[in-house]
Amino acid sequence: MKKPWKDLFKHPIIENPLDQPSEHSRRKFLFKVAVLLNGAVGAVLAVPVLGYLLGPVFKRNDSYNHWVPVGNLDQFPPGETRLGRYRNPEGTPADGQTRTLPCWVRNIDNTRFQVFAINCAHMECPVHWFPQSKLFMCPCHGGVYYQDGAVAAGPPPRGLYQYKYKVAGNQLMIWAGELPTLSTQASIAKPGSKTCLG
Amino acid sequence: MSGIKQKSLKLYQWFDRRLGLVKPITEAAEHPIPKSSASWWYVFGSAAAMIFGLQIVTGILLALIYTPTAQHAWTSLIFINHNIPLGWFIRALHGWGSDFMVAIVIIHMTQVFMFGSYKYPRELTWIVGVFLLLMTLGMAFTGQVLRFDQDAYWGLGIGASIMGRVPWIGGELVHLMLGGPIIGATTFSRFFALHVFVIPGILLALVAVHVWMVLYLGISEWPMPGRLVRRSTYVKEYEAEIHQDGVPFVPDAAWKDVTFSAAIILAIMACAFFFGPIGPSGPPDPTIIQTVPKPDLPFLWVYAVFALAPPALETPLLLITPIVVICAMLGLPLYAGEGEKHWSRRPVAVLMVSVIAVSLSILTSLGQHPPWSPVMDAWSGDAVQPKYLKGRTPLQRQGALVFQQMQCRNCHALGGLGGQRGPDLDMVATRLSESELIRQVLQGGGNMPAYGNALSPPQVTALVSFLETLNGNERPAQNDVHRLMQSESAQSPGHSSDESQ
Numbered sequence: 001m002k003k004p005w006k007d008l009f010k011h012p013i014i015e016n017p018l019d020q021p022s023e024h025s026r027r028k029f030l031f032k033v034a035v036l037l038n039g040a041v042g043a044v045l046a047v048p049v050l051g052y053l054l055g056p057v058f059k060r061n062d063s064y065n066h067w068v069p070v071g072n073l074d075q076f077p078p079g080e081t082r083l084g085r086y087r088n089p090e091g092t093p094a095d096g097q098t099r100t101l102p103c104w105v106r107n108i109d110n111t112r113f114q115v116f117a118i119n120c121a122h123m124e125c126p127v128h129w130f131p132q133s134k135l136f137m138c139p140c141h142g143g144v145y146y147q148d149g150a151v152a153a154g155p156p157p158r159g160l161y162q163y164k165y166k167v168a169g170n171q172l173m174i175w176a177g178e179l180p181t182l183s184t185q186a187s188i189a190k191p192g193s194k195t196c197l198g
Numbered sequence: 199m200s201g202i203k204q205k206s207l208k209l210y211q212w213f214d215r216r217l218g219l220v221k222p223i224t225e226a227a228e229h230p231i232p233k234s235s236a237s238w239w240y241v242f243g244s245a246a247a248m249i250f251g252l253q254i255v256t257g258i259l260l261a262l263i264y265t266p267t268a269q270h271a272w273t274s275l276i277f278i279n280h281n282i283p284l285g286w287f288i289r290a291l292h293g294w295g296s297d298f299m300v301a302i303v304i305i306h307m308t309q310v311f312m313f314g315s316y317k318y319p320r321e322l323t324w325i326v327g328v329f330l331l332l333m334t335l336g337m338a339f340t341g342q343v344l345r346f347d348q349d350a351y352w353g354l355g356i357g358a359s360i361m362g363r364v365p366w367i368g369g370e371l372v373h374l375m376l377g378g379p380i381i382g383a384t385t386f387s388r389f390f391a392l393h394v395f396v397i398p399g400i401l402l403a404l405v406a407v408h409v410w411m412v413l414y415l416g417i418s419e420w421p422m423p424g425r426l427v428r429r430s431t432y433v434k435e436y437e438a439e440i441h442q443d444g445v446p447f448v449p450d451a452a453w454k455d456v457t458f459s460a461a462i463i464l465a466i467m468a469c470a471f472f473f474g475p476i477g478p479s480g481p482p483d484p485t486i487i488q489t490v491p492k493p494d495l496p497f498l499w500v501y502a503v504f505a506l507a508p509p510a511l512e513t514p515l516l517l518i519t520p521i522v523v524i525c526a527m528l529g530l531p532l533y534a535g536e537g538e539k540h541w542s543r544r545p546v547a548v549l550m551v552s553v554i555a556v557s558l559s560i561l562t563s564l565g566q567h568p569p570w571s572p573v574m575d576a577w578s579g580d581a582v583q584p585k586y587l588k589g590r591t592p593l594q595r596q597g598a599l600v601f602q603q604m605q606c607r608n609c610h611a612l613g614g615l616g617g618q619r620g621p622d623l624d625m626v627a628t629r630l631s632e633s634e635l636i637r638q639v640l641q642g643g644g645n646m647p648a649y650g651n652a653l654s655p656p657q658v659t660a661l662v663s664f665l666e667t668l669n670g671n672e673r674p675a676q677n678d679v680h681r682l683m684q685s686e687s688a689q690s691p692g693h694s695s696d697e698s699q
Contacts, residue, residue: 056373056384064379085485094383096269097483098351101380118487123504124355126487128574133604134652139490140352141505142570142609142619144647152647155509178379179355181362183369 064090065177070105070115072170081106081129081147084115089177103163104129104136105172106147113172116149117161117180124181127160136160161185226413227452230444232436234420236451239313241458242306243412247405248459249299252466253337254398256292261394264344268386271346272481279475290470293477296338298466300496303334308551311530314539315418317427321531323411326404328527333401335496340393342494346386347478352491354381354389356504363513381484416440417447421539428536490574498565499558505570506561569618572608580607580615590667597664600657604649612668620646627669635662 070084084105091099104127106114116136118126125140135152136145144153149160161180166173178184214220263282265274278285307327310316316324343350358381361371377384419439445451476494480486493501507515541548573580582598590598601607609619630638639658642648653661 054374056376056378057370059373083485083487088380088382090379092378092383094267094269094387096267096383097481097485098268098380098382098386100483100485102485102487118484119355122359124359125352125491126484126489128487130577130605132652133606133647133649135605135647137572137574137605137608139571139574140501141568142572144572146647146651152642153645155505155507155512157509157512179358179372179376179381181358181368181372183362183364184372184379 065175066090067166067168067173068176069168069171069173070103071172073110073167073172074170076105076107076113076172078107078110081131083129084172084174086174086176101176102126103174103176104160113165113167114149115163115165115172115174117163119161119180120156121151121158121160121182122154122156124179157182227448228446229413229416230440231417231447231451232419232439233443233445233450235417236445236454237420238454238458239309240417240451241455242302242309244455245459245462246299246302246306247409248463249295249302249466250401250405252295252463253292253299256288256295257394257398259288260292266344266387266390266394268346268383268482271344271386272478275345275347275478286475287470289475290473291466292341293475294466294469294473296341297495298462298469300334300338302462303331307331308555310418311547312541312551313418313421314427314541314544314547315421316531317537317539318429318432318531318535319415320411320418321535323408323415324531325528326408326411328524330401330404330408332524333397333404336397337393337401338494338496340389340397342497343386343389344393345476345478346482348480348482348486348489349477349491349493351381351482351484352489353493354385356493360516363516417451421541423538423540423542425539426537427539488574490571492565492568495562499561502561502565502568505568506564571617572605572619573617574608576607576616577602577605580612583613583615586612586668591663593660594664594667597660597662600653600661601664604652604657604661606661609646623665623668625668625670627666630665632662632666635665 066089068086068089070086076082076084082105084103085100086103088095088099088101102118104116104118106116108114116127120127120138120140120143122138122143123140125138125143127136127138127143127145129136134147136147136149138144138154138156142154143151143156145156145160146152149162151159164175210220260278263274263278263285265271275289278289280286310324310327339353342353354376358372358376361375362368364371373379375385375388376382377388416436419436480489492498503515504512538544582602587595587598601612606623607616609617611618611622612624614622626635636658638644638646639653639661640648640650649658
């Protein structure tokens with residue numbers, strides 16, 4: 001059978017020196033040393049490369065968070081749940097619209113608030129608030145939450161993520177900065193537990 | 199004439215003397231293959247390679263205009279669609295080419311599996327092929343991100359959610375994937391780098407290795423029932439076959455490859471022309487929450503699995519299944535590298551392909567019209583049809599209003615309109631009695647929220663009196679007296695006065 005690659009690596013003019021038997025020589029030794037040297041240089045080079053790549057990993061979870069304003073108190077009337085917006089404290093100049101994030105602010109009685117992440121605890125989709133039925137519904141996989149963020153129906157493994165908040169003068173501030181997931185939570189508080197008051 | 203001929207021959211010789219590629223390439227093209235393999239069933243691999251070529255060309259064309267930043271990507275796609283001559287068509291070719299490439303790669307893999315072509319000595323060709331499939335899916339996912347519309351934005355959220363479920367290092371993985379704390383410019387840029395540099399580079403290298411192995415080992419022969427693959431004899435038998443009954447790949451088989459590739463490219467062009475570019479949907483502004491994010495076609499089945507899996511099993515299913523499936527695909531040729539190739543002697547293989555194909559089709563079609571999602575605007579968009587209101591008392595009509603206002607319609611259809619998350623309510627009065635309806639509304643259950651806090655007692659009364667009229671206008675409604683009588687005697691009860699609508 002004729003193999004198509006037979007002539008591929010056969011140079012027409014130069015005889016392959018590897019065809020001749022060779023012995024241990026100084027050049028062979030030098031080659032090995034050079035390869036080792038190259039490996040050492042590569043290992044040193046890998047340090048900054050990995051540091052650059054894994055930079056976001058080494059940052060402590062909570063270090064992204066800062067107090068940011070979500071709006072004036074009069075935007076959030078008592079007894080109602082309204083959409084708040086905040087500018088994420090950390091970002092880059094090219095973030096565009098993605099740096100302005102929504103959240104749901106529930107004003108319970110003007111002294112107590114609940115600030116929920118927009119993200120469904122199931123798959124991060126944006127939940128909608130329906131004031132008539134007092135439910136949050138998720139458009140993706142049918143997660144439903146009560147007004148206090150507890151799971152009402154569907155697949156979410158936990159209630160809505162909540163941000164810590166405080167009232168500074170006339171402003172409602174939240175402790176925010178990173179996308180809440182099951183591993184990176186918006187706040188230490190869980191629905192139903194006590195949240196910090198301003 | 200002969201002077202020109204002579205000169206071009208000399209030019210050719212000048213190049214070939216220095217390049218030395220013409221002879222091996224010609225030999226590779228004309229290498230003998232089994233006559234049975236010059237078949238229309240053996241054309242999918244070359245078609246996949248052809249589409250890959252189309253994707254590279256259209257991808258470079260798009261990159262001439264596309265602005266790869268989170269801030270401007272979406273706007274630049276709108277610009278390509280509307281302001282660049284034929285920009286919409288190039289985008290459409292790239293988008294449809296992506297769907298076709300995934301489909302053809304999967305068909306190619308299925309054919310190779312059914313024909314047993316992955317067996318000795320082509321195990322490694324199959325293993326490289328598995329990585330080619332993964333890379334193709336990687337291109338499809340990262341490409342969807344680069345469309346950077348609402349679907350892309352929330353799709354990244356789904357990715358982050360999956361990463362966040364990994365035990366111990368979940369948080370680190372989320373940050374690694376996002377390149378920072380939120381879905382933003384760094385997230386976008388790393389998916390751009392993956393889609394344009396990393397994955398295409400790996401794909402090119404793996405395609406080269408894959409094709410090299412096909413040339414080196416020869417194209418698999420048409421399987422015959424009873425002709426077993428044995429490590430000790432296979433190569434001899436194969437070489438004897440191509441010696442006796444071999445034909446050159448070019449042109450005996452290649453004409454079919456080339457024809458099929460042309461037909462596929464033509465089909466992509468037709469889809470692009472008639473259906474237009476895919477997306478982008480709304481801008482990637484997370485504060486626009488009036489959105490129903492959905493993944494692209496190749497991932498719709500995953501989206502369906504997320505909704506249908508039991509919540510308690512979800513995380514293990516998400517994290518373990520992909521590893522098991524990939525390991526099974528990689529291990530297949532090592533486990534079943536010898537033996538029968540023909541599908542008629544491999545019932546388990548046929549059954550597996552059928553079950554997987556049917557499951558993926560069902561899940562994909564479910565994903566296209568997901569019955570598990572509430573229809574977010576049904577309460578204000580889908581009116582209660584007059585037949586449900588005609589001849590009803592004021593209280594019952596008030597109940598219909600409560601039914602709409604309280605978003606019941608988002609999950610429950612009436613007259614075929616509305617959500618499908620919960621059961622249709624057209625006949626609910628024949629299933630539940632008044633007290634059962636009240637209990638269900640107030641306490642929920644069976645995946646329905648409790649409305650006890652949201653409804654006032656008069657609203658509940660009105661709603662339940664409306665629901666009690668939903669008996670399909672024919673069957674008697676269920677009520678507590680019926681239940682009592684049914685339990686006391688098997689006699690069928692008569693109509694009661696409050697339900698003869």
